[in-house]
Amino acid sequence: MSKFVRKGKSKGTPAISTASLPDIVFMLLFFFMVSTTMRETELKIRVTVPAATEGTKLEKKSLASNIYVGVPIRSYQELFGTEPRVQLNDAFATIPEIQTYIASEREARDEAERPFMTTVLKIDESVKMGIVTDIKQELRRANALKISYNTRKVVN
16 A cells, blocks of 8 residues: 655645635625615705603604604705794695695504504704694694604713
8 A cells, every 4th residue: 555645736725716715795785785775765954853851752754744843954055044944744844734644644554553553743943832832733723733852862
């Protein structure tokens, strides 16, 4: 019997196989496509919600309709000024347009879900209470009586 011994040649590391690399790349791409959520609305106003010590989370966020109130961001201040404005979905609106917005939100929902709809008011902390009262009056006229205020939690 003879021994197979190589003399003078050192063993090198074998080349890394890149055959499975496209599979890994597509798997990561698919993962991020599935797990990423797209932002529903583009905020055109600045909203710093007020702080609160007590609060509860909404059970079903899919049944919430958002109304944003605040000062327009810099790129829109030249067009709309620096007074607080109402934003519904992706567009600025006036307070009387809230009834139409609520009606269209109701129509977009299933008949069984309509009684559970909540209107979420995301209002900047520097906005005067008069605008909030006007919005609440319009919501009353639209028969949207379930209202929630968005706040940030105070850490003690």
